[in-house]
Amino acid sequence: MxxxxxxxxxxxxxxxxxxxxxxxxxxxxxxxxxxxxxxxxxxxxxxxxxxxxxxxxxxxxxNPPLLESADDLATLSHLNEPSILYAVETRYAQRKIYTYSGIVLLAVNPFEPVPMYTPEIVKAYIGRSKGELEPHLFAIAEDAYAAMALDGTGQTIIVSGESGAGKTESAKLVMRFIAAPKSPALNSDKNSFVDGASQVEQQIQATNPILEAFGNAKTTRNDNSSRFGKYIQLLFDTNRQIVGARVRTYLLERSRLTFQSKTERNYHIFYQLCAGLPSQRLQELGLDSDYGAFHYLNQGGPSATELSDRDKFHATQEALGIIGIDDARQTSIFQVLAALLHLGNINVTQTRADAIIDDEDPSMLRAMEFLGVNASEFKKWTIKKQITTRSEKIVTTLTAPQAVGVRDSISRFVYACLFEWLVTAINESLTGKYGDAATRAETYIGVLDIYGFEHFDKNSFEQFCINYANERLQHEFNTYVFKLAQEDYVKEKINWTFIDFDDNQSAIDLMEGKLGILAILDEESRLPLGSDASFLQKLNTQLDKPANKAVYKMPKFANAAFTIAHYALDVTYQVDGFLDKNRDTVPEEHLTLLTSSSNPFLREVLDTALHRVGGEPADPPSPNGVVSKIPDPGRAGLVGTGRGTSVKKPTLGSIFKSSLGTLMDMLRMTNVHYIRCLKPNQHKRAWEFNPLQVLAQLRASGVLETIRISTAGYPSRWTFEDFARRYFTLIPWRDGPPLIKREQFKRLCVLIAQKTGMDKTKYQMGETKIFLRTGVLATLENLRSAKLNAVLFLQTNMRRLIAMKRYRHFQRSVLGIQSHWRGAVARKAFKEVRQKARREAEAAKAKKAAEAAAEREKKRKAKEAGKAASVNEQTSPEHGSPGKTKIRRMFSFGSKEKPTLALPDQPSPEPPLVGRRPSRLEAATKRLSRSWYDSDGSASASAARSKSPNHLAPPASSLPKPAWNASTSLLH
Ligand SMILES: Nc1ncnc2c1ncn2[C@@H]1O[C@H](COP(=O)(O)OP(=O)(O)OP(=O)(O)O)[C@@H](O)[C@H]1O
Known part of the structure; x- marks a missing residue:
C-alpha cells in the first residue's frame, strides 16, 4: 500500500x-x-x-482522471468514500443525475424538471441492456422487464432514500416506463405510454392523487411527503402484457393525524376538504374554509394556498370517481373525515383527578352524529377505563390527559381504517372485485417506494420502525450483493475463500429477536402499569451486556434514551411515548361502539380494515376458486384493533414486524434492483450539492457498505478482451497486436500481468474474466497514461516537424506564383499605357506639324504679297532689309513656339530604345507615365501638367488603374 x-x-x-x-x-x-x-x-x-x-x-x-467521473462507481480502482462522493458530485455538476454503483442506481434529485423522460428517451431505452446507454431509471426498469420477460421470474425494484430525495417521483417514472409497450407486436393499445397513457396506466395513475391526498402531508423536508411505505405490483400475463396491479401499503404515520409540529401539516385531504367543498356542504358538515378552528389542523404551520388545495380536491374527487367510488360514497368519506375533525375539538376538562366531558359538547354531538355512535356511551368510555382481572371487571376514572389520549387514539384508529379501506378500493379497481387480474397474472414487477434511514435530534418510535425496516432491507441488500459477487467467482472458477463479512445481523437480532427491543416493548405494552421508564429499565438490564456491546449502548448524557449502532450510524432513541405509540389501539369498549355504528359506511370501513388482521389473504378468493400465483407482499394486520386475548393483543410494533417479514420473504423470491435516491441539499435548491449531506446519505443508503464488501474480494473484473485491448500497449509491440489479431486475449492478459510485474496475489484469471483487487487498475492506468504521454510527446513533435516542412515548401511556392503573376499583370498594364501614350503623342505631333505647315503657308503667302508690294515700293525705307528679318526669325529661340525638326506629312519612324538616346517624344512619354504612376494615382504634378495645352498625358480617369500598389516599383 x-x-x-x-x-x-x-x-x-x-x-x-x-x-x-x-x-x-x-x-x-x-x-x-x-x-x-x-x-x-x-x-x-x-x-x-x-x-x-x-x-x-x-x-x-x-483515481486516474479516466475513472474519476465513471458512470459506474464499481469500475473505480480506488473504492473509497471520497472517490465515490467526488464522482457523484462531478457528474451532478455536469447535469448527470444518475450514476451506477454496481447493481445500484444512484439518483440525485435535480429539484427542477429535467428533459430526461420524453417519449424519445423512453424509446431509446426500450430493448437496450443496462450499460449500453447513460445510467437512467429507465435502464433499471428495462433490465427488470427483460429479466421478467426472459423466464417469468418476479422482479422488485426498491426505491429508497430520505424524505424529499425523489423516491415517489422515481417510482412513478419507473412504473410509467414499465407500462410502456415493449414491442410493436404488443403495441395494440393505442393509448400507450409513448403516445399517452395506457388504460391500466391511467388506473394506476389515478391511485396517485388518492394516496397522496390521504397519505401525504407537508413536512419540513418535503411539501408532499409520503407518510407511508408503498409496494405497487404490476401484474403481467403470459404475453408479458400488463393485466392489472396491486397496491400494498406499510406503516402509515398515524400520529400526524392528531399532532403536527409548527412547520408541518396534517394530511392534505383535510385542507382540500375545507378549501374545495361548496359552502352549503361545509355548513352541513359543520366545517369552515377557515380550518384554524380545528385542533387537529391548527397546531401546524402555514399551509399551501387555498387555491392549490381546492384544485387538488377536485383532482382527488375525479380520481375517486375513476376507481369507482361514486358521489354517495365520497360524501360518506367526507362525513367521516369531518367527524374526525370534530372529535379533535371535544373539550376534555378535569375536576380534581377526574376527566370531564360536557354531555352537550357540540363537537362531541356532531362527531357522534356523523359516526353513528351513541354520544353518552362514547363519553363514558372516553373518561373511564375498564380493567378486567381474573375474577372481576374494575372501572376507573381517567385523568384529562388520559381521556384526551383515548379520544386521539380513536381518531387515529378510524383514519387508519379509512386509509386501509381506500387501498382495498384501489385494489378492486386495479385487479377486479375478485382479484381477477391477479389470478390471470403469470408474473410481476414490483416497485417498493419506502422511507430511507432516518435520524433527527429527537428520534422516536416512528424512526425506530423506519430504521428497523431499513436495517432489514440493508441485510437483504448485503446478502444479495455478496451472493452475486460470490456467484461470479464460482462461475469463473477462481480460487476464492468465502470471506465472512461483518453484516448487520446483530443489529437486527437486537431489534426483532426473541429477547429484543420489540419483544420487550410488546411485553411492557401489555402490562396495565407498563411505562416508558420501566421499558427503558428492562432494555438496560436485558440488553446492556457484552454480547450486545457493539450494537446496544446506554447514552452518557441522555437519561430516557437508548442508542443502537445501525449499519449507517449510531442513533439515539428517546423512549418517551414508545409505549403509547406501540399500543395505539382503541379500548375494547370503543371498538364495540364503532363496529356497531348506525353508519353503514363506517361499519364497512372497519370491517374491511379489520378483515386484514391475522394474515388473511389480501385478494378475496375468486368465485371459481382460482388462487393467484403471484406472491403477496402482504398487508397482514396493518390495523391494530385491540381485539383478542390480552396475551395476543397485536401492537403496532408486532404488526409492522410481521408485514416486514412477509415483504422480505417475497423479496427473496424475486430478482431485486436498487434505486437509491439522494437529496443534494436540504433547501430543495436546484443543482446545489452539499457534499457532507450527500456523504451522510451514501453511508445511510449502504452504498459505502457494499463497497466495503466489494473491496474484500476482487472489485474490478474485466473480460479478457476488454482488458487486453486496453492494456496491450504496456507490453512490447511485437507481442500485443499479433495476439489481438489472433484473438488470443487470455494469453495477452497473462503477458500483460507478467510484463507489468503485477503481484500474483492481486489478480486471478477466471474463465472469461480477469479479476483484480482494489488499486491494481489504478496502477495499470498510471502506467498506461505514462506510456501514452511519451507516445503523445513523440507524435506531437514529429507532427510539428512535418507540418513546418510542408508549410515552408508551400510558402515558397506561393511567393513564386505571386511574383510571377504580379510581374505579368504589371507588364500588361505598362504596355497598354505606353501604346496609348504613343498613339496620342503621334496624333499631337501630326496636329502640330499641320499647324506649322499652315503657318508656313500663311507666311509664304504673306511674303509673296510683301514681295509684290516691295516691287512697287522698292524705294520705301521703312521696310528695312529683308535679309535681316529672315536671319532674326531663324535664330529666334525666345519664341514660345518650338521649332519642329520633322516634316509634318512625314513622321519620323520610332527608333529602337536600346543603344541610343531616347528621343524627346520618348522622354515625354516616360515623364508622362511617371507622373501617372505617382503613388497617389492622381498626383498633383500630373494635374498641374494637364493644364498645359501641349501636355501629352491622358486624363487621369481615362487611364487604366494599376491593379496593386506595388506596380509603381515594378514599372520603375
Ligand atoms: N426526477 C426528478 N426530476 C425533477 N424533480 C424531481 C425529481 N425527483 C424529485 N423531484 C423533486 O423533488 C420533490 C420531492 O420528491 P418526492 O416527493 O419524490 O420525494 P420522496 O423521496 O418521495 O419524499 P418523501 O419520502 O417525503 O415522500 C418533488 O416534489 C420534485 O419537486
Whole structure:
C-alpha cells in the first residue's frame, strides 16, 4: 500500500466543511520501521503532513482522471468514500443525475424538471441492456422487464432514500416506463405510454392523487411527503402484457393525524376538504374554509394556498370517481373525515383527578352524529377505563390527559381504517372485485417506494420502525450483493475463500429477536402499569451486556434514551411515548361502539380494515376458486384493533414486524434492483450539492457498505478482451497486436500481468474474466497514461516537424506564383499605357506639324504679297532689309513656339530604345507615365501638367488603374 505514494500522487484530505478535498503528495519520506511521512498540498497550496504505516493512517488515493467521473462507481480502482462522493458530485455538476454503483442506481434529485423522460428517451431505452446507454431509471426498469420477460421470474425494484430525495417521483417514472409497450407486436393499445397513457396506466395513475391526498402531508423536508411505505405490483400475463396491479401499503404515520409540529401539516385531504367543498356542504358538515378552528389542523404551520388545495380536491374527487367510488360514497368519506375533525375539538376538562366531558359538547354531538355512535356511551368510555382481572371487571376514572389520549387514539384508529379501506378500493379497481387480474397474472414487477434511514435530534418510535425496516432491507441488500459477487467467482472458477463479512445481523437480532427491543416493548405494552421508564429499565438490564456491546449502548448524557449502532450510524432513541405509540389501539369498549355504528359506511370501513388482521389473504378468493400465483407482499394486520386475548393483543410494533417479514420473504423470491435516491441539499435548491449531506446519505443508503464488501474480494473484473485491448500497449509491440489479431486475449492478459510485474496475489484469471483487487487498475492506468504521454510527446513533435516542412515548401511556392503573376499583370498594364501614350503623342505631333505647315503657308503667302508690294515700293525705307528679318526669325529661340525638326506629312519612324538616346517624344512619354504612376494615382504634378495645352498625358480617369500598389516599383 505504501508503495502507492510518491511525489505527485493524488490523494484526498479530510475537510470539515466539504467532507474531502483533493490534494497532491509533494514529498514522501520512508522511515526505518515502514513509516511513511507524506507532505500534502491541497488546491489552495496549504500543506499538511501525514505519517503512518498502515493504509488507514494514510490519505485515500484518488483515481486516474479516466475513472474519476465513471458512470459506474464499481469500475473505480480506488473504492473509497471520497472517490465515490467526488464522482457523484462531478457528474451532478455536469447535469448527470444518475450514476451506477454496481447493481445500484444512484439518483440525485435535480429539484427542477429535467428533459430526461420524453417519449424519445423512453424509446431509446426500450430493448437496450443496462450499460449500453447513460445510467437512467429507465435502464433499471428495462433490465427488470427483460429479466421478467426472459423466464417469468418476479422482479422488485426498491426505491429508497430520505424524505424529499425523489423516491415517489422515481417510482412513478419507473412504473410509467414499465407500462410502456415493449414491442410493436404488443403495441395494440393505442393509448400507450409513448403516445399517452395506457388504460391500466391511467388506473394506476389515478391511485396517485388518492394516496397522496390521504397519505401525504407537508413536512419540513418535503411539501408532499409520503407518510407511508408503498409496494405497487404490476401484474403481467403470459404475453408479458400488463393485466392489472396491486397496491400494498406499510406503516402509515398515524400520529400526524392528531399532532403536527409548527412547520408541518396534517394530511392534505383535510385542507382540500375545507378549501374545495361548496359552502352549503361545509355548513352541513359543520366545517369552515377557515380550518384554524380545528385542533387537529391548527397546531401546524402555514399551509399551501387555498387555491392549490381546492384544485387538488377536485383532482382527488375525479380520481375517486375513476376507481369507482361514486358521489354517495365520497360524501360518506367526507362525513367521516369531518367527524374526525370534530372529535379533535371535544373539550376534555378535569375536576380534581377526574376527566370531564360536557354531555352537550357540540363537537362531541356532531362527531357522534356523523359516526353513528351513541354520544353518552362514547363519553363514558372516553373518561373511564375498564380493567378486567381474573375474577372481576374494575372501572376507573381517567385523568384529562388520559381521556384526551383515548379520544386521539380513536381518531387515529378510524383514519387508519379509512386509509386501509381506500387501498382495498384501489385494489378492486386495479385487479377486479375478485382479484381477477391477479389470478390471470403469470408474473410481476414490483416497485417498493419506502422511507430511507432516518435520524433527527429527537428520534422516536416512528424512526425506530423506519430504521428497523431499513436495517432489514440493508441485510437483504448485503446478502444479495455478496451472493452475486460470490456467484461470479464460482462461475469463473477462481480460487476464492468465502470471506465472512461483518453484516448487520446483530443489529437486527437486537431489534426483532426473541429477547429484543420489540419483544420487550410488546411485553411492557401489555402490562396495565407498563411505562416508558420501566421499558427503558428492562432494555438496560436485558440488553446492556457484552454480547450486545457493539450494537446496544446506554447514552452518557441522555437519561430516557437508548442508542443502537445501525449499519449507517449510531442513533439515539428517546423512549418517551414508545409505549403509547406501540399500543395505539382503541379500548375494547370503543371498538364495540364503532363496529356497531348506525353508519353503514363506517361499519364497512372497519370491517374491511379489520378483515386484514391475522394474515388473511389480501385478494378475496375468486368465485371459481382460482388462487393467484403471484406472491403477496402482504398487508397482514396493518390495523391494530385491540381485539383478542390480552396475551395476543397485536401492537403496532408486532404488526409492522410481521408485514416486514412477509415483504422480505417475497423479496427473496424475486430478482431485486436498487434505486437509491439522494437529496443534494436540504433547501430543495436546484443543482446545489452539499457534499457532507450527500456523504451522510451514501453511508445511510449502504452504498459505502457494499463497497466495503466489494473491496474484500476482487472489485474490478474485466473480460479478457476488454482488458487486453486496453492494456496491450504496456507490453512490447511485437507481442500485443499479433495476439489481438489472433484473438488470443487470455494469453495477452497473462503477458500483460507478467510484463507489468503485477503481484500474483492481486489478480486471478477466471474463465472469461480477469479479476483484480482494489488499486491494481489504478496502477495499470498510471502506467498506461505514462506510456501514452511519451507516445503523445513523440507524435506531437514529429507532427510539428512535418507540418513546418510542408508549410515552408508551400510558402515558397506561393511567393513564386505571386511574383510571377504580379510581374505579368504589371507588364500588361505598362504596355497598354505606353501604346496609348504613343498613339496620342503621334496624333499631337501630326496636329502640330499641320499647324506649322499652315503657318508656313500663311507666311509664304504673306511674303509673296510683301514681295509684290516691295516691287512697287522698292524705294520705301521703312521696310528695312529683308535679309535681316529672315536671319532674326531663324535664330529666334525666345519664341514660345518650338521649332519642329520633322516634316509634318512625314513622321519620323520610332527608333529602337536600346543603344541610343531616347528621343524627346520618348522622354515625354516616360515623364508622362511617371507622373501617372505617382503613388497617389492622381498626383498633383500630373494635374498641374494637364493644364498645359501641349501636355501629352491622358486624363487621369481615362487611364487604366494599376491593379496593386506595388506596380509603381515594378514599372520603375
Ligand atoms: N426526477 C426528478 N426530476 C425533477 N424533480 C424531481 C425529481 N425527483 C424529485 N423531484 C423533486 O423533488 C420533490 C420531492 O420528491 P418526492 O416527493 O419524490 O420525494 P420522496 O423521496 O418521495 O419524499 P418523501 O419520502 O417525503 O415522500 C418533488 O416534489 C420534485 O419537486
Amino acid at each position: 505504501t508503495t502507492l505514494y510518491s511525489p505527485g500522487t493524488l490523494v484526498y484530505l479530510e475537510n470539515s466543511e466539504q467532507g474531502w478535498v483533493p490534494a497532491e503528495v509533494s514529498s514522501c519520506t520512508r522511515g526505518t520501521e515502514g513509516t511513511l511521512t507524506l507532505v500534502l498540498k491541497d488546491e489552495d497550496g496549504k500543506e499538511t503532513t501525514v505519517a503512518g504505516s498502515s493504509p488507514s493512517d494514510l490519505p485515500h488515493l484518488r
